Amino acid sequence: MRINRDQSGFSYIDVMIAIVIMMVGILAMVNAGSQRAVAMPSGMAGDIATQLTTQGRATHGGLGVRASDADGAPVVAAVDDGSAADRAGLRVGDTIVAIDGTRTADTATLVYELRRRPAGTRSVIEVERHAKQLRVPVTLDDADDATGAPTLTLSAGGST
Numbered sequence: 001m002r003i004n005r006d007q008s009g010f011s012y013i014d015v016m017i018a019i020v021i022m023m024v025g026i027l028a029m030v031n032a033g034s035q036r037a038v039a040m041p042s043g044m045a046g047d048i049a050t051q052l053t054t055q056g057r058a059t060h061g062g063l064g065v066r067a068s069d070a071d072g073a074p075v076v077a078a079v080d081d082g083s084a085a086d087r088a089g090l091r092v093g094d095t096i097v098a099i100d101g102t103r104t105a106d107t108a109t110l111v112y113e114l115r116r117r118p119a120g121t122r123s124v125i126e127v128e129r130h131a132k133q134l135r136v137p138v139t140l141d142d143a144d145d146a147t148g149a150p151t152l153t154l155s156a157g158g159s160t
Contacts, residue, residue, distance in 0.1 A: 047116050061117035062143030063125070065090060067107050073097055073128075074107040088138035090127065097133070098126040115143065 064083020067074035076094045079085045096104050100123050104110040117123065119142035127134050 059119035060115045060143040061119055061121050061123070061140030063090075063110075063114055063138065064141060065096075067096065067110065069106045071095070072105055074104055074110045084138050084141040088125070088136050090125065090136060090138075091129065093129070095128040096125060097128055099123055101126075114140065119143070 062084065064080035064085045065076045066078040066080075068077050069075070074096045076085070076090055076092050076096065079090055079092060096110055098104055099110065099113045102109075102113055104113065117140055119140055121140045123138055123140060125136045125138055127136055
């Protein structure tokens, strides 16, 4: 996609980023059945805008686990059959300490770190299992495919 500028030098990519922020927020609220506002870190909006402009589609990495916070890190409560986590060998009870060296202090941080990586990204999940530290390589799934959520795409007619 070409970035168009008007005669004043205004970049339409700025408008694109604003639209992405709004669309992702709206989709998140609709998918969650929520009537609350959704906040998104600006870095994530930039990542999504970059994917849209370079690929025409934004994907988000998914691991395929359910987790809850305990002792300063997410603890795996369930592993989805056939998911990236299942293929990598993550287990119920594993404490997810970091992803690609970034500490995951809570489930929200884990979700943020996963969502900012495109599907297909090869990552290393650091887990604690039975007092042993493990480094588990994983190729992330497409979170939208796993959840059934609509994928954000960009076409000549706009974004959907």
